[in-house]
Amino acid sequence: MTRLLLLLALGIAGAAPATLTVSGNGTPIPPLAVNGFNTSWQMPLVEALDAVRSVAPTSLRFPGGNVGDDADLNAQSLNYFRSSLGLTGTNTAAIVQTRVFATREGAHNRPEDAAQAARDARAAGLKVAYWEIGNEPDLYAANRGDPSWTPEKYCHTFRAQREAILKVDPQAKFAGPAVSKGTGPAMNYLAAFVRACGDVVDLLTWHEYPTDGTATDEAALATAREVTAHVQNIRALWRDPQRNPLGYHRNIALGVTEYSLSWRSTSARHLADQVGALWGAETAMRLAEAGVAVSSYFAIIAAGNHGLVDLAGVPRPTLYAFQQLRHFRGTALPVYSSDPALWPHLAENGPLRTLLVTNTAAGTRQLATGMPGYTLIGAKTFTEKTVQDEAYFIRLKLGPILDLPGRSLTRLVYKRLP
Template sequence: MRRFLLPLLLSATASAAPATLTVTGPGTPIAPLAVNGFNTSWQMSVAEAVEPVRSVAPTSLRFPGGNVGDENDLTDKALVYFKGNLGLTGGNTAAIVQTRVFATRPEARNRPEDAAQAAHDAKALGLKVTYWEIGNEPDLYSKNRGDQSWTPERYCQVFRAQRGAILKVDPAAKFAGPAISNLTLPFLEGFVKGCGDVVDLLTWHEYPTDGTATDEAALATAPTVTQHVSIVRDLLRDPERNPLGHTRDVPLGVTEYGLSWRSDRPRHLADQVGALWAAEADLRLAEAGVNVTNYFALIAAGNHGLVDLAGIPRPTLYAFQQLRHFRGTALPVQSSDPALWPHLAEDGRLRTLLVTNTATDTHQITTAMPGYTLIGAKTFTEQTVQDEADFIRLKLGSTLDLPGRSLTRLVYKRLP
């Protein structure tokens, strides 16, 4: 294991002692779908926001995403619409399709044969589905939908039934679930106990607040996503809690995340704090080796989304424009200044250092990195977004000033 120090001056005042970043290697490969995946749905027209959508280079789109999939049938017309949106992203964006599980009316198309029909429709359209995610947040069906029959055991039976039906159409299909709201352990444990042998991507959601916490308390929840990854991995490896699948190496996915679950409240969704948290959550999940992440949402779903319905950018758009460059191998980094949260990725001869300044005042950073030269630095603040301005290009030098509540991207090139 390599260990070296990067000298940094991380302070708001010139008199503060220099601090250091400690980088240890080797790092963790960043999975292709680990950064910059999003949720999309019927009300999100990519055609109305092609430029901002392409600017974040979506790695995957989950459709229809959220409660919309509980309340609407997954028809051939819906899949045509989804395929059209995929084609507008400007890249090879993976498709994650959410089947219907919960029924809001007797004639709802939530049966195994309906899942099989969706697979037939996708095949006929030439829509390659990377994962079929069986339903959405089944742990809330009994609580929010008033149906106490929805236990982990019942959901597992539905998962197996829909999986079996789709496999008859597409023997190579892969399946994700249970897509629970936050890390609801009793429900997750029940699902894993009965379906640990058949799930291909174990998924959950991250919504730590309702938008009423202080900015500082809200940002402080970001490290919990890494803790949750460890909890899930321990569960999957436990032969008592996962008797059918504990020897399998099951990839992990967070198919919805956002700082607040309150779509009707802009605080901590459509503001700078919400954007910084979203970036941190995605980076930390990628560093922890999570295979798939999908921010909620791509385009305005209430106060979620990178842009509003008029196409006006939100801070999250700027954040994910920075994150699209985080690829290759994630190198573990620690900062001696608790206000600055660094993340370092190495991709060939380039290194990308992303630094979140969680403080409200400016902190200073030195740019020295042994064996590398700094070739560019960009940052943004909430004022940048309000002005609909370009990123702030920082003048390169031995030190850089990182504005309060900003996300800065520094790019280094390896010396010959």
């Protein structure tokens, strides 16, 4: 009886292993859809080369966050950014955030300053995939104390900076409005921008910060599901002739240029812990599966408690998560788990299939590994203890059933049978 009660307490008595079902059409994973990051002047990538290169960044957004409206974008900073791109070890795309808000008299936030930034970028040999006009203008009224920044004023600024940059680079592409959330008043701001500027934006952007770090672990993780609905809502907004009279007929891309589980940079909870890492990977995969073209995690290295490592180079769980996520390439296939605690994502790339499974439960869950037409050739996972020990990934012994540790992200690799 004592042993039975112990098994029941562990949640494994009589529980059948979870099974997976692969069904439906695949979705191509855009090249910049996963493992993009924000970076800035205060993030010395050269001090964390191994960590940076281990996640194979697909894009870097610079200067990223509020700092872009606190300092001018000049030739020196753009040369610094070009050097940072060169450190990644990959062909990393550049997203440059222009200055829009002015914190002082004479700030370089005018159209002619945006044009000069384009000339400076060209002189530095910096190829910019997107110029993002400003950062979170929906918060200028509340956080910056300037209620004049309506969506219409921002749209006017967007048009003016865009026109100035196009005179320097006729092939330039433009992103915005980079509002602060995927729901609530921020979406009203985005909708007003779409109505006024739907004819000129190329990458429609917003941010995802669902909590302040005080939610329960379970509630915080559950918010990852919401990003899919946000994408659907924004796509519907874009295609609506009534709400987007100037641009509903245009095919543009969607992007999330900042995302993290908590916006409270001063608190490590749900940023520098396992829950924050699992949420980050989940959100990136869900955005990619929803067809979002660009996603940029905040941030690549230490920005408070954001980042893959701290300023001393000590790894955080997010580093392990994005090392797993760099393999999520090719075509995303719909996959479903019989256990609601296990969140699976499947990518097919040539003869290989990569299955990433988040175990959201605090305890171990079992997974049946069979996949018709494929053989399992490898399985690695990590837990918060793995990170605390600064250890390598846990290599799981292959078999028809795997034990997935609680609060882990496991990568299983399958090879197509001849």
